[in-house]
Amino acid sequence: MRSKLSGRRQILKDSAALVGVAVGATRSVGGQTRQSGASGEQQALDSDLAPYGDRSHFVTSERINRCILPSPRSHFCLLTPLQNSVGIITPSSLHFVLSHDHHPPDIDPKTHHLLIHGMVDRPLTLTMDDLERLPSVSRIHFIECNANSATQPMRLAQTATVQETHGYTSCSEWTGVPLSVLLSQVGVQRSASWIIAEGAEQSMHFKSIPLLKVMDDVLVAYGQNGEPLRPQQGYPLRLVVPGWEGINNVKWLRRIKVVDQPYMGMMESTKYPSLRMADGKARWFQFEMGPKSVITRPSGGQRLPVRGFYQITGLAWSGGGAVRRVEVSTDGGATWKDAQIQGPVHQKAHTRFRLDWEWNGEEAVLQSRCTDERSEVQPTVAEIARIWRVNVDFFQKTPLITGHFNAIQPWRVTREGNVQNAIF
Numbered sequence: 001m002r003s004k005l006s007g008r009r010q011i012l013k014d015s016a017a018l019v020g021v022a023v024g025a026t027r028s029v030g031g032q033t034r035q036s037g038a039s040g041e042q043q044a045l046d047s048d049l050a051p052y053g054d055r056s057h058f059v060t061s062e063r064i065n066r067c068i069l070p071s072p073r074s075h076f077c078l079l080t081p082l083q084n085s086v087g088i089i090t091p092s093s094l095h096f097v098l099s100h101d102h103h104p105p106d107i108d109p110k111t112h113h114l115l116i117h118g119m120v121d122r123p124l125t126l127t128m129d130d131l132e133r134l135p136s137v138s139r140i141h142f143i144e145c146n147a148n149s150a151t152q153p154m155r156l157a158q159t160a161t162v163q164e165t166h167g168y169t170s171c172s173e174w175t176g177v178p179l180s181v182l183l184s185q186v187g188v189q190r191s192a193s194w195i196i197a198e199g200a201e202q203s204m205h206f207k208s209i210p211l212l213k214v215m216d217d218v219l220v221a222y223g224q225n226g227e228p229l230r231p232q233q234g235y236p237l238r239l240v241v242p243g244w245e246g247i248n249n250v251k252w253l254r255r256i257k258v259v260d261q262p263y264m265g266m267m268e269s270t271k272y273p274s275l276r277m278a279d280g281k282a283r284w285f286q287f288e289m290g291p292k293s294v295i296t297r298p299s300g301g302q303r304l305p306v307r308g309f310y311q312i313t314g315l316a317w318s319g320g321g322a323v324r325r326v327e328v329s330t331d332g333g334a335t336w337k338d339a340q341i342q343g344p345v346h347q348k349a350h351t352r353f354r355l356d357w358e359w360n361g362e363e364a365v366l367q368s369r370c371t372d373e374r375s376e377v378q379p380t381v382a383e384i385a386r387i388w389r390v391n392v393d394f395f396q397k398t399p400l401i402t403g404h405f406n407a408i409q410p411w412r413v414t415r416e417g418n419v420q421n422a423i424f
Contacts, residue, residue: 061081061084061094062081062094063078063079063080063081063094063096063097063167064078064079064081064163064164064167065077065078066078066079066154066164066167076097076098076099076102077097077098078096078097078098078232079096079163079164079167079168080094080095080096080163080167080168080169080170081094081163081167082162082163082166082167082169082294082296082299082315083161083162083163083296083297083299083301083302085296085315087342087352088140088171088315088342088346088349088350088351088352089140089171089172089173089225089350090170090171090172090350091225092172092224092225092227092230092233093230094170095143095170095172095224095230095232095233096143096145096167096168096169096170097232097233098145098168098246099201099232099251102201102202102203102205103201103202104201104231104232104234104235104251104252105200105201105202105231105252106231107200107235107236107252109128109235109236110128112127112128112200112236112237112254113125113126113127113254114126114131114220114237114253114254114255114256115254115255115256116182116183116186116255116256116257116258117255117256117257117258118192118195118196118256118257118258118259119188119189119191119192119258119259119260120183120186120187120188120189120192120258121186121187121189122185122186122187123186124182124185124186126182128222128236128237131176131177131220131222131237132222134177134181134182135177135181136175136176136177137175137176137177137178137219138173138174138175138223139173139174139217139219139240139242139346140171140172140173140174140346140349141171141172141174141240141242141243141346141347141348141349142169142170142171142243142317142348142349142350143169143170143171143172143240143246143249144168144169144245144246144289144292144317144319145168145169145245145246145247146245146246146247146289146403146404147168147401147403148166148167148168148169149165149166149168149292149294149405149406149407149409150401150402150403150405151395151396151398151402151405151423152401155421155423156396156421156423156424157421158420158421158422159300159301159420159421160300160301160421161299161300161301162294162295162296162299162300162409164300165294165300165409165421165423166294166409168246169317169350171315171317171349171350172224172225173224173225173226174219174221174223174224174240175221175222175223175224175226176219176220176221176222176223176237176240177219177220178217178218178219178220179195179214179215179218179219179220179239179256180214180215180216180218182220182256183214183215183258186258188211188258189258191260192211192258192259192260193210193211193212193259193260193261194208194209194210194211194258194259194260194261194262195208195209195211195214195256195257195258195259196208196209196255196256196257196259196263197209197239197248197250197253197255197256198250198253198254198255198256198257199234199250199251199252199253199254200252200253200254201251201252205247205250205251206250206263206265207247207248207250207265208259208262208263208264208265208285209239209241209248211258213241213244213287217242217348218239218240218241218242219239219240219242220237220238220239220253221234221237221238221239221240222236222237233251234249234250234251234252234253235252237252237253237254238250238251238252238253239251239253242319242347242348243288243289243318243319243320243321243348244287244288244289244319245286245287245289245403248287262285286403286404287319288319288320289317289318289319289404289406290318290319290320290376290378290404290406291316291317291318291320291323291370291371291372291376291377291378291406292316292317292318292370292378292406293314293315293316293317293323293326293353293368293369293370293378293408293409294314294315294368294409295312295313295314295328295366295367295368295409295411296313296314296315297311297312297313297314298310298312298366298411298413298419299314299411299419300411300419300420300421301419302419303416303417303418303419304359304413304417304419305417306417307359307360307361308358308359309356309357309358309359310357310358310359311354311355311356311357312328312330312339312354312355312356312357312366313352313353313354313355314326314352314353314368315350315351315352315353316341316350316351316353316368316370317348317349317350317351317370318348318370318372318373318376319348320372320373320374320376321347321348321372321373321374322345322346322347322348322349322351322372322373323341323345323351323370323371323372323373324345324371324372324373324375325338325341325370325371326338326339326341326351326353326368326369326370326371327339327368327369327370327371328353328355328366328367328368329365329366329367329368329369330357330364330365330366331364331365332365332367332410333365333367333380333408333410336369337355339353339354339355339368340353340354340355341353342354351370353368353370359413361415362415363412363413363414363415364412364413365410365411365412365413365422366410366411366412366413367408367409367410367411368408368409369408378406378407378408379406379407379408380407380408381395381407381408381423381424383407384405384406384407395424396424407423409423410422410423
């Protein structure tokens with residue numbers, strides 16, 4: 001196969017060279033000979049031969065800078081453009097970023113090590129080569145920031161897009177070694193019950209994670225979507241903790257300590273938004289992300305140009321397992337219809353849903369709700385308010401970031417076809 005492909009490319013190169021001789025002057029670009037004033041076909045050929053492929057210049061989808069908290073470094077707060085997503089996989093270059101104001105460290109994989117120690121019989125230091133020699137798995141999982149869709153002014157605005165309301169979640173195929181496999185090699189002591197995972201960035205972020213979760217499905221990942229992790233996503237090594245708050249997915253992973261109690265670091269005791277819940281109580285270690293869904297098309301900032309047929313589509317996910325049902329309402333929740341779920345459906349992963357809809361030109365309010373495999377149903381704002389024992393208007397007035405806010409998201413379609421945020 002390689003020889004056939006190489007031969008085909010050589011023929012294309014030779015043909016391009018002949019065209020260059022026939023037409024005239026050439027110029028050298030990146031070590032390749034390129035025809036001056038080349039045609040679209042010639043430029044496409046050059047692009048095809050590029051070492052790392054580019055998307056079409058007609059595709060302009062990109063992340064936007066939006067920080068949950070005021071920050072002088074907004075480039076560490078990048079939201080995924082969910083409105084342009086198709087399928088369930090987020091391209092690595094569009095995966096959201098929330099790195100708490102620290103640059104990704106520039107780590108040479110040849111010198112990087114993972115230390116596993118603490119309450120173990122045989123402490124172990126692993127190189128990247130060691131890890132890549134071990135049995136690997138690939139799994140599709142979402143990662144979501146605790147404060148995704150939290151009720152902040154940006155997200156409450158009528159003009160808010162789905163990227164602004166829900167852009168702190170992404171879904172990838174992650175490749176690596178189950179952490180349970182590594183721990184089986186070191187001999188975890190009977191009295192151990194937690195691990196402490198630490199990153200190599202400037203702040204040395206660390207997170208306490210229960211051993212029960214670790215032995216279930218936590219992954220030490222070195223690959224994302226078929227290639228090595230990108231620096232913003234933890235290159236060369238990170239944790240993937242499926243279904244739990246994003247901050248548990250420690251990037252630039254360098255150390256795992258097995259212990260018998262949580263360490264109560266800054267992100268677990270004083271700073272992290274999940275501690276400041278709507279009812280005024282502090283909740284430590286509220287890990288799992290609840291069932292959530294959002295319509296991505298039509299959604300905020302888009303426009304329906306004419307009345308007639310449209311396919312409503314969006315994403316659903318749950319930290320509690322697989323999505324089993326998604327319902328869509330086009331009349332503000334008065335009635336609901338079951339949406340079609342795109343398979344295969346993965347555990348703790350984004351799930352694509354669709355519903356055919358005929359817009360009659362009248363005002364409509366579109367919303368979705370999902371049910372996961374444990375029969376947990378995505379709540380309304382009013383239902384969340386009752387659970388947290390606050391008035392509904394609390395979410396509009398509070399200056400706090402209300403973590404784990406998984407309320408149903410409504411979009412209003414005006415008679416002119418404009419789609420607006422209608423959360424309140």
